[in-house]
Amino acid sequence: MKNNTTIATLGSHSALQILKGAKDEGFRTVLIALYDKADFYRRFPFIDKVIGIAHYSDFPSVEKQLKNHTTVLVPHGSFVAYLGKEGNKKIKVPYFGNKKVLDWEEDRGLQRKWIESADILMPPEFTEKNIQFPVIVKTFGAAGGSGYFFAANKKEFMEKIRSIKSPRYVIQQYVVGVTCYLHYFYSPLINTVELMSIDRRYETNVDGMGRIPSQYQHSMQIDPSYVVVGNSSLVLRESLLPEAYAMGERIVASSKKLIDHRGLIGPFCLETIITPDQKFYAMEISCRIVAGTNLFIEGSPYSWLTYNEPMSTGRRIAREIKFAITKNKLNTVVD
Numbered sequence: 001m002k003n004n005t006t007i008a009t010l011g012s013h014s015a016l017q018i019l020k021g022a023k024d025e026g027f028r029t030v031l032i033a034l035y036d037k038a039d040f041y042r043r044f045p046f047i048d049k050v051i052g053i054a055h056y057s058d059f060p061s062v063e064k065q066l067k068n069h070t071t072v073l074v075p076h077g078s079f080v081a082y083l084g085k086e087g088n089k090k091i092k093v094p095y096f097g098n099k100k101v102l103d104w105e106e107d108r109g110l111q112r113k114w115i116e117s118a119d120i121l122m123p124p125e126f127t128e129k130n131i132q133f134p135v136i137v138k139t140f141g142a143a144g145g146s147g148y149f150f151a152a153n154k155k156e157f158m159e160k161i162r163s164i165k166s167p168r169y170v171i172q173q174y175v176v177g178v179t180c181y182l183h184y185f186y187s188p189l190i191n192t193v194e195l196m197s198i199d200r201r202y203e204t205n206v207d208g209m210g211r212i213p214s215q216y217q218h219s220m221q222i223d224p225s226y227v228v229v230g231n232s233s234l235v236l237r238e239s240l241l242p243e244a245y246a247m248g249e250r251i252v253a254s255s256k257k258l259i260d261h262r263g264l265i266g267p268f269c270l271e272t273i274i275t276p277d278q279k280f281y282a283m284e285i286s287c288r289i290v291a292g293t294n295l296f297i298e299g300s301p302y303s304w305l306t307y308n309e310p311m312s313t314g315r316r317i318a319r320e321i322k323f324a325i326t327k328n329k330l331n332t333v334v335d
């Protein structure tokens with residue numbers, strides 16, 4: 001197939017993985033990057049063109065250039081973080097995925113409804129009157145774990161809640177277990193959910209606290225924080241895998257009932273904590289490629305079970321777009 005389509009994305013988050021995958025699948029590739037990052041991205045031969053912009057808010061001015069070619073835009077974590085939900089909805093270039101999902105992803109109440117309707121446990125939520133400690137308090141719109149706090153008792157909670165600026169927050173039971181971020185891909189073209197890979201986030205300073213012996217931790221009074229700085233890979237105990245796959249399938253099935261008939265399309269991630277009784281508790285769902293997949297540009301143990309070739313999530317997206325074009329069904333996978 002002669003591929004005249006361009007795959008484009010913004011220069012950050014998982015752009016390298018997305019465009020490497022697009023090039024491996026035979027697409028032309030374009031990156032829109034802030035001027036100060038453009039030279040960094042020009043190092044990579046699989047990026048055909050880098051378009052510089054001064055601010056993310058200038059993105060709409062680039063759209064015309066993109067539309068002159070047949071372009072599919074692949075969103076990642078920076079799209080909502082820097083263009084906002086409404087900014088994403090206004091994009092006119094074909095956008096990989098279903099934008100209706102953005103409303104459900106942004107609202108913690110709707111997320112809970114969706115996840116629980118897929119028969120997946122979530123940490124219980126409390127009001128100030130019925131709190132059971134320990135808890136984690138999360139403001140709405142916080143990104144990457146910043147703006148969260150941990151409270152072990154009422155006194156700590158009252159002290160810390162004063163410093164919270166956002167009027168909207170949730171109080172959640174603090175689940176003690178192993179964090180596990182499951183990366184899925186749903187193909188509406190072959191109606192299959194694949195488990196692409198799994199990561200653990202490395203969050204500072206909560207993941208660094210174990211390096212301080214407990215007798216010193218108390219006197220140092222370290223406050224845990226959850227700002228993500230990197231990711232490491234994880235494979236699951238095999239007996240947990242059937243449920244991991246089934247959770248992904250139930251999330252997709254629920255999305256078709258709750259959101260619209262198309263539901264969730266393409267990559268998504270369930271952020272979970274696994275407790276000693278081997279139960280998954282979902283903290284959140286991300287409805288796009290997550291940065292933890294950057295560990296697996298050459299594929300993961302799980303993608304290797306499905307593909308006898310390196311298959312990153314970025315490449316899987318490009319393959320879906322390619323398949324859709326061949327079948328004349330691009331509208332099935334873009335919005």
Ligand code: AMP
Binds near residue numbers: 143
């Ligand atoms: P950045 O482009 O690094 O500013 O990140 C854009 C968004 O993606 C922010 O909401 C980050 O919190 C999130 N993000 C970036 N890198 C990672 C990562 N390695 N793991 C999880 N989330 C990330």
Ligand code: AMP
Binds near residue numbers: 136284
């Ligand atoms: P989130 O923004 O929901 O992905 O949360 C950011 C980080 O906070 C997670 O990666 C966890 O390390 C931690 N976290 C969130 N919710 C909980 C919870 N209910 N119990 C324990 N840790 C949590």
